[in-house]
Amino acid sequence: MQDFFLSAQHIVKRYEQHTALNDVSIHVPRGKVFGLLGPNGAGKTTLIRIINRITAPDSGEVTFDGHAFTADDVMKIGYLPEERGLYKKMKVGEQAIYLAQLKGLSRQEAKRRIEYWFNKFGIMPWWNKKLEELSKGMQQKVQFIITVLHEPPLLIFDEPFSGFDPVNAEMLKREILALRDKGHTVIFSTHNMASVEEVCDEIALINHSEVVLEGKVSEVKNRFRSGLYEVVTTDGSLQAPEDAAFTIEGHLHTANLHTFTLRKAEQLSNADFFARVAALTDPRSICEKMPSMQEIFLQVVTPQNASAHHE
Amino acid sequence: MNKMLLIIQREFTVRVKKKSFIILTILMPFILAALVFVPIWLATIEDDTQKTVALYDATGRYAAGFKDDHTYRFVPIADPENPAYYADSSQVEAVIAINADLARQRDGVTIFSHKEVAAGLLSYVENVLNEQVRRDKLAATGINGIEQILEDVQSEVKVNTVKRNAEGDAQSSNTDIAIAAGFIFTFMIYMFVMSYGGMVMQSVMEEKTNRIVELMVSSVKPFQLMMGKIIGISLVGFMQMLIWGIMLFAIMFVANTVFGLSADTSASTAAMSGGMGQVDMAVAAASSGGNEVYAAISGLPFLEMGLCFALYFVGGYLLYASFFAAVGASVNEQEDSSQFMMPVILIMVFGLYAAMGSVENTNGPLAFWASLFPLTSPIVMMVRIPFSVPLWEELLSLALLYATALLSIWGSARIYRVGILMYGKKPTLKEMLRWMRY
Numbered sequence: 001m002q003d004f005f006l007s008a009q010h011i012v013k014r015y016e017q018h019t020a021l022n023d024v025s026i027h028v029p030r031g032k033v034f035g036l037l038g039p040n041g042a043g044k045t046t047l048i049r050i051i052n053r054i055t056a057p058d059s060g061e062v063t064f065d066g067h068a069f070t071a072d073d074v075m076k077i078g079y080l081p082e083e084r085g086l087y088k089k090m091k092v093g094e095q096a097i098y099l100a101q102l103k104g105l106s107r108q109e110a111k112r113r114i115e116y117w118f119n120k121f122g123i124m125p126w127w128n129k130k131l132e133e134l135s136k137g138m139q140q141k142v143q144f145i146i147t148v149l150h151e152p153p154l155l156i157f158d159e160p161f162s163g164f165d166p167v168n169a170e171m172l173k174r175e176i177l178a179l180r181d182k183g184h185t186v187i188f189s190t191h192n193m194a195s196v197e198e199v200c201d202e203i204a205l206i207n208h209s210e211v212v213l214e215g216k217v218s219e220v221k222n223r224f225r226s227g228l229y230e231v232v233t234t235d236g237s238l239q240a241p242e243d244a245a246f247t248i249e250g251h252l253h254t255a256n257l258h259t260f261t262l263r264k265a266e267q268l269s270n271a272d273f274f275a276r277v278a279a280l281t282d283p284r285s286i287c288e289k290m291p292s293m294q295e296i297f298l299q300v301v302t303p304q305n306a307s308a309h310h311e
Numbered sequence: 312m313n314k315m316l317l318i319i320q321r322e323f324t325v326r327v328k329k330k331s332f333i334i335l336t337i338l339m340p341f342i343l344a345a346l347v348f349v350p351i352w353l354a355t356i357e358d359d360t361q362k363t364v365a366l367y368d369a370t371g372r373y374a375a376g377f378k379d380d381h382t383y384r385f386v387p388i389a390d391p392e393n394p395a396y397y398a399d400s401s402q403v404e405a406v407i408a409i410n411a412d413l414a415r416q417r418d419g420v421t422i423f424s425h426k427e428v429a430a431g432l433l434s435y436v437e438n439v440l441n442e443q444v445r446r447d448k449l450a451a452t453g454i455n456g457i458e459q460i461l462e463d464v465q466s467e468v469k470v471n472t473v474k475r476n477a478e479g480d481a482q483s484s485n486t487d488i489a490i491a492a493g494f495i496f497t498f499m500i501y502m503f504v505m506s507y508g509g510m511v512m513q514s515v516m517e518e519k520t521n522r523i524v525e526l527m528v529s530s531v532k533p534f535q536l537m538m539g540k541i542i543g544i545s546l547v548g549f550m551q552m553l554i555w556g557i558m559l560f561a562i563m564f565v566a567n568t569v570f571g572l573s574a575d576t577s578a579s580t581a582a583m584s585g586g587m588g589q590v591d592m593a594v595a596a597a598s599s600g601g602n603e604v605y606a607a608i609s610g611l612p613f614l615e616m617g618l619c620f621a622l623y624f625v626g627g628y629l630l631y632a633s634f635f636a637a638v639g640a641s642v643n644e645q646e647d648s649s650q651f652m653m654p655v656i657l658i659m660v661f662g663l664y665a666a667m668g669s670v671e672n673t674n675g676p677l678a679f680w681a682s683l684f685p686l687t688s689p690i691v692m693m694v695r696i697p698f699s700v701p702l703w704e705e706l707l708s709l710a711l712l713y714a715t716a717l718l719s720i721w722g723s724a725r726i727y728r729v730g731i732l733m734y735g736k737k738p739t740l741k742e743m744l745r746w747m748r749y
Contacts, residue, residue: 052528053528054528075530077529079525081525081526083522085521085525085526086523086526088521090325098321099526102318102530146526
């Protein structure tokens with residue numbers, strides 16, 4: 001039995017006009033990065049708000065760190081909301097200290113930690129500036145620091161990379177992984193599928209208020225294996241064998257290289273397949289075409305939404 | 312460290328450090344002092360410039376009636392047609408030409424001037440002439456000793472107002488000063504509740520639209536956030552008033568000693584204990600001057616007024632500020648707040664009018680009920696207190712006020728808790744009531 005830091009079971013949340021979450025269950029393993037994915041309006045933010053106790057579910061329950069969720073548990077959550085919000089007129093350093101104190105840190109401890117993070121993110125010179133004088137990216141950094149400052153066991157990042165340039169996004173990614181390695185559990189909500197592959201250990205994909213796909217990133221990708229392989233060779237004479245061990249789906253000829261896209265017969269193992277291909281031609285490389293999260297996302301969400309539109 | 316204390320501290324320091332707060336706090340006493348002293352000062356200046364008015368009286372009956380005063384000096388002349396009087400450079404303000412016996416010919420008098428005739432001069436001339444004409448007409452009736460009869464009729468009755476109790480202790484009282492004192496307190500409560508209550512609403516709305524509150528609710532309870540805000544902002548108000556009181560005292564003191572104006576120092580010092588009250592009282596003291604006013608001021612129940620003021624002030628503020636906080640939490644935009652503000656403003660304005668009405672009859676039914684009704688009692692009761700209110704009424708009114716204030720805080724906290732995190736749609740009153748039970 002896996003150790004889940006947070007489980008939400010059979011969560012239902014209805015608004016007057018629509019159902020935001022319909023019997024949604026997610027299980028967030030301890031010390032991992034859990035990706036909460038889904039198109040706009042799928043219900044991700046509603047679920048996050050329930051986990052933060054900002055709204056209450058109509059039914060269903062949340063288990064936090066092994067016990068039923070209580071109001072005090074929100075103190076153990078660091079939340080970076082999608083719509084960022086801080087006091088615009090307040091000085092950055094003072095503001096960070098104030099919010100950290102509200103999280104229960106002493107003034108000295110808060111100041112020490114904030115200085116550490118500010119130095120790390122290179123925003124120390126802005127300590128005495130008002131928030132509104134900072135660029136969007138810098139405001140994001142401040143908000144991120146405030147989220148992680150009190151080192152809560154559970155961190156929730158809603159679209160953490162929006163507004164960041166690639167350099168800072170990369171730095172943020174490293175920080176999130178570093179936090180995970182220190183034992184924090186992270187829930188990570190995003191549309192950016194590339195970052196999901198780099199950061200998440202497990203995912204749940206929510207579409208139309210329901211979980212439509214979940215599991216470890218590697219397992220999910222495995223499930224969506226297409227059985228397609230790419231073989232690069234100098235010899236363009238590769239033919240599909242008579243026993244249909246594979247079929248040729250595509251053939252690209254550039255310069256001296258031929259790139260074949262092959263579909264493997266399902267019963268054949270990779271080892272046997274590679275051997276069969278190697279026997280027929282001299283491959284420069286053979287590799288299985290793994291679907292990207294982006295492709296999986298589109299594959300799952302697009303037909304569902306198309307049918308929804310036709311209803 | 313207590314989180315509510317942290318919130319109070321932030322709400323307080325952020326506001327006190329604002330430039331607009333510092334400037335307003337420093338300038339306001341000077342403006343108020345100027346409001347008191349400039350008119351007095353201007354009045355003293357006017358004494359020096361006496362204007363000359365030429366008087367031509369063909370009948371010889373009326374000239375004696377015109378007495379020189381500090382504004383006008385009347386000079387008899389022989390020829391009202393002399394063009395020198397009407398040149399722009401003329402020193403003569405106006406020429407009064409009386410050509411006929413006015414008892415017989417009503418339009419026998421004209422005022423000529425090279426510019427518009429001052430209204431004060433016109434009414435003075437009319438008064439003098441009317442008085443003389445009246446006498447002439449009465450004399451024409453031929454009644455014996457008519458002059459003597461008229462003298463007798465002229466006498467004015469002077470009413471003294473004295474407040475006394477069963478033991479016979481008498482105090483000279485002054486109704487005007489009691490009204491002024493009551494109104495100053497009433498206006499202070501009204502202004503404070505409106506401006507600082509509004510500030511609470513602004514601030515709640517700012518946090519909501521900023522979405523900072525999503526961050527806050529994970530570390531503090533909504534109730535702590537709301538109360539911290541209400542208390543923090545009220546402390547800003549107290550501090551501002553304290554500074555104003557001290558500065559006004561200093562300014563009045565300096566102005567009195569430097570300019571030696573007629574404002575009775577002892578009177579304004581006595582008025583000092585009434586916070587901002589010294590302004591109007593100093594005016595009263597300055598205009599009538601003397602010991603009577605001083606006695607009347609010191610005759611006011613200052614201890615009772617001060618105590619009641621503090622209690623009504625805090626109670627009224629808590630009641631309204633918590634309501635404002637609930638409104639601020641419920642709406643999404645500034646414009647939406649007006650539909651909830653409307654009834655509040657109506658009630659407060661009603662309170663103010665009830666207070667004005669109560670002055671006429673401080674123990675009448677309007678005054679009585681309006682000073683028990685918690686939404687208006689902080690405003691109305693302060694007007695009544697200088698006129699002595701039975702203790703049981705004060706206690707009942709305060710008990711009702713505080714009970715309602717606590718109820719309002721309780722209800723607002725529940726609305727606040729839900730409303731502050733609701734986005735996107737305008738809540739109806741029905742929904743707000745549902746949130747209270749949520």
